Amino acid sequence: MKKLVGSCLCRKVQIEVPDDFDYMGNCHCSECRKFTGSDYSSVGGLSSEKFRLISGDEFITIYPKSEETELAFCSNCGSSLYSRKLKTGKHNIRLGILDDILKHKPNFHIFTGSKAPWNEITDGSKQFENGPISS
Template identity: 25%
Template sequence: MNQDKLYQGSCFCGAVRIRLTSDPVVMGYCHCESCRHWSAGPVNAFTLWKPESLQVVEGDDHIGSFNKTPQSIRKWCKSCGGHLFTEHPEWGLVDVYAAVIDDFAFQPSVHVHYQETVLPIRDGLPKMQDVPAEMGGSGVTLNE
């Protein structure tokens, strides 16, 4: 991880601005129904970071939150509805949606919850049935 890295991003209207330091722990695609429903897309591009890497630099009072489950506390801008990030306290990580980070070179390395996919993607990356065992999943990899 490069501690000299600095990334910036914002919600759709720009009322909430974020800063990320270092590089993400991992990047990939989530195919679970919850992420698909939240993102309004067939797959969600995620970037997982250590929580201390994320700073809200503007608009903290504009951030709304919802947690459907204890594993995911989703954050969005109350002004425009733009999605920002999801806290995953049990994993000690925060998912900053790749699309909200300015000039970010998204480099996925894995697909998670692939058993729920509605959009099969043949890209040669590992396809996890759920999540890695170290995150509480089965660790099972599916065929492409």
């Protein structure tokens, strides 16, 4: 299985995951927008067991967003890294941190009901007003 390496802006945090996500999609919820500072967040989800931290453990700060979701970011440069779903045992990796080319691409949009008003979704991927379809 091909491995994908990811890193934050300052490169102190480096992670590795197999190029084998259970799902890949774009989340348009207002919380993802705030956390990433972007129109929406592209994530790839996989079992937490497949997530490997290469370096930078001391720079990863966890924000407990809810009982089931933790958000991880680099305390040195502020890059958002991933969310961890405590109930389902998944890591949702922010695809923007990956340094390697992925085999697949995101193929759905969730929470389009609360998307950024200026953002026009123009690809043909499936859209869900709420979500997630799989978390």
